[in-house]
Structure formats: structure tokens, C-alpha cells
Amino acid sequence: MGAQMNFSSQNSQVAQPKQGGLEKPQLKLGFIQLLDSAPLIIALEQGLFEAEGLSVQLQREVSWATLRDKVAYGLLDGAQMLAPMPLAATLGLGAPAVAMTSAMVLSRGGNAITLSTRLLTQLGIDQQTPTSQVPAALHNYVAANQRPLTFATVYPYSCHHYQLHAWLEHCGIAPSAIQVIGIAPAMATAALQQGVIDGFCVGEPWNSLAEAAGHGRIVLSMAQPLTNLPAPALLPQYGPAEKVFGITTQFKQQHPHTCAALIRALQQAAHWLVQQQYQPGLSQLLAQAEYLDLPAALLATLLTPERPSLFSTQIPIQFCTEQSQSLADARWVARQMLQLGQLSQPVTDQLLAQVYLP
Numbered sequence: 001m002g003a004q005m006n007f008s009s010q011n012s013q014v015a016q017p018k019q020g021g022l023e024k025p026q027l028k029l030g031f032i033q034l035l036d037s038a039p040l041i042i043a044l045e046q047g048l049f050e051a052e053g054l055s056v057q058l059q060r061e062v063s064w065a066t067l068r069d070k071v072a073y074g075l076l077d078g079a080q081m082l083a084p085m086p087l088a089a090t091l092g093l094g095a096p097a098v099a100m101t102s103a104m105v106l107s108r109g110g111n112a113i114t115l116s117t118r119l120l121t122q123l124g125i126d127q128q129t130p131t132s133q134v135p136a137a138l139h140n141y142v143a144a145n146q147r148p149l150t151f152a153t154v155y156p157y158s159c160h161h162y163q164l165h166a167w168l169e170h171c172g173i174a175p176s177a178i179q180v181i182g183i184a185p186a187m188a189t190a191a192l193q194q195g196v197i198d199g200f201c202v203g204e205p206w207n208s209l210a211e212a213a214g215h216g217r218i219v220l221s222m223a224q225p226l227t228n229l230p231a232p233a234l235l236p237q238y239g240p241a242e243k244v245f246g247i248t249t250q251f252k253q254q255h256p257h258t259c260a261a262l263i264r265a266l267q268q269a270a271h272w273l274v275q276q277q278y279q280p281g282l283s284q285l286l287a288q289a290e291y292l293d294l295p296a297a298l299l300a301t302l303l304t305p306e307r308p309s310l311f312s313t314q315i316p317i318q319f320c321t322e323q324s325q326s327l328a329d330a331r332w333v334a335r336q337m338l339q340l341g342q343l344s345q346p347v348t349d350q351l352l353a354q355v356y357l358p
Helices: 035-044 064-072 085-091 117-121 131-143 159-172 185-193 206-212 250-256 258-278 279-284 296-300 326-339 351-356
Strands: 026-031 055-060 078-082 100-109 112-115 147-151 178-182 199-205 214-220 241-248 318-319
Touching: 026 035, 026 064, 035 055, 035 078, 035 100, 035 241, 035 258, 035 279, 055 326, 064 078, 064 241, 078 085, 078 100, 085 100, 085 241, 085 326, 085 351, 100 250, 100 258, 100 351, 112 117, 112 159, 112 206, 112 279, 117 131, 117 214, 117 296, 131 199, 131 214, 147 159, 147 351, 159 199, 185 199, 206 214, 241 250, 241 258, 241 296, 250 258, 258 318, 279 296
Parallel strands: 026 055, 026 078, 147 178, 147 199
Antiparallel strands: 078 241, 100 241, 100 318, 112 199, 112 214
């Protein structure tokens, strides 16, 4: 754990240790190099886990598949997860079935679609061209069969994957016309620079860093009004639940008091982030080698006088300070899986409730 950032907050109420009744006070939790991993980092750095009687070790993972497997096999007690992951794991999509549940929503928003500078030049799109012209230009480029295009998302069972396909549909491009591959979020910018991929849909800070470095341009933030996109892909403002705190159903059943303590600590962390997001030391804290592993000065370049918070850029992130999971979120996930052929039949509301409603 790095040096604790003692940012004050008049409204932040930290609970006293509640060691009694905790079935497992020592925990190992996983996360991925993304800005929306902040609730776990802040809960550790600000002593919020400790205040609940928990001794937590955070472990950064390279890919979502690795993180999923480690939770499934008990090498991690829980983790930051993509919202569709607990359902995919429960159904055995992409790996042997392991019943998982979403204990809480961590965040909404934070995703965007970025196209490479090379592709945009070929489309005739420069920095002065409105991004609203990109869909038609991309459609014409693909229709003319100029060259095969490769886009990337972070995981096949992710909001990124579904949002990218919804945008391609909006562009009038059939899924079969574009190759979509998986890539770890932290590797997306380098792959764009090297020409391995032509575009990606990933979470922050990787879109903003790619644009700042001149390797690409953000053509759609998922927080923008998306009235022109197919309605089934969308939910209000920040969109569907993006990241959740995932655990196995077995862990939840065997450790109810521990799970409750984790949720309290993570909700306190979300409150802290809402109140303290403008603190100049926050980017330095998140940039540490054990967390995002980025130069603090590089992360700080994303801040501007108009957008002084890492979470209020053109790709904003909303951290969830209370239980905000709903059947609407769960149905959205299941609908996307069905539409893209990941499911052969609809998922019942009963199963969705078991996975997403604690």
C-alpha cells in the first residue's frame, strides 16, 4: 500500500472497526488498470477496509479472463468486474460455469470508442471535422472494401463489446465486415499506435491517453446523448452498470458479514471520490506503480481548468454511492448477449435476480 493521502472531508463518516462476526477478515481482491478501479484503491488507501475490520491486499491483473479465473478458483476473494461477467461466468460462457454474483455496482460510464489517426486520415477526417461525420465515412470505406479493419474490445462479455457493435450497427456496418479482437485495456493504446488495430472501445484513461499522444481520436463517448443509436443498447445518461464488485455465489453464502463489510467500505470509497475528486494529489495516488502504473504527470495532463477531475473529462465516470443495481441493468446485459448470438435462448428474470440483485 502506498502512502496514505489524508484528504479531509466534512461529510465523510468512517465506521469504527467491526471485527466481530467477520467470517474472513483477510482478503485478496483483484482489479484492472483503469480509472474506475478507484473505489478499491481508495478503500485501501484511506483505511476504509480497515475501519470495517478487513485486512485487504489488492492485486492488479493483466486481463479480465485472468481475473475471472482467479475469482472462480478462489485465488481472489472478489474483484472489480465488468458488469456482464458474473452472468457470463454463471452460464459458463467462455469458461467452465461457476456461479457468481454482483455484490454492488461500482461505477457507470467511462467507456469510449477511439479510432486510429491512420484510419481517420484514410476516411478524410481531420481534427476540425465533426465526429458526427465519422459513421458515414466509415460505412463508405468499409463498403468500398478498401482494406480489412480490426477493432478491439477488452472482453467479449463486456459493455465495451456491446457498445462497439451497437455503434457499428449505427454506422450501417455488419458485424461480419469488421474483425473484433480482445485486448487488455492497458495494451490498447500501443496496439493502436503500432497499427495492430484500427480502433477500440475501452475504458479510461486509455482513450484519453491515446488521443493526447496523437495516436487516435475519440469519436464517441458513451456519456454523450446517444439518441441515434439503437435503443436496446442504451440506458439513461451514464448508461448501464459498467463495473461491479463480483464474487462467487459460494463466497457470498459462506461470508455474509464479510460481504456486507466490503460493500460498506466500497460505498464509503465512492462517497470519498465524489467529494474529493478535485484534489490535486488524487492523480498521483492512482498513478502509483502498484495501481495504474503510469507517470503521474502523464495522468495529470488529462486535467484542464474546464475539467479539473479525472472523472469529469469528456468520458465521465459516475461512482455509485449506494446500491443501484436493477433488473433493468441485468436485462440489458442479457439482451445484448442474445442479440450477438452469445446466448441461444433468453435468460429468465429469476436467474438475473440471483446474479445481480443482492
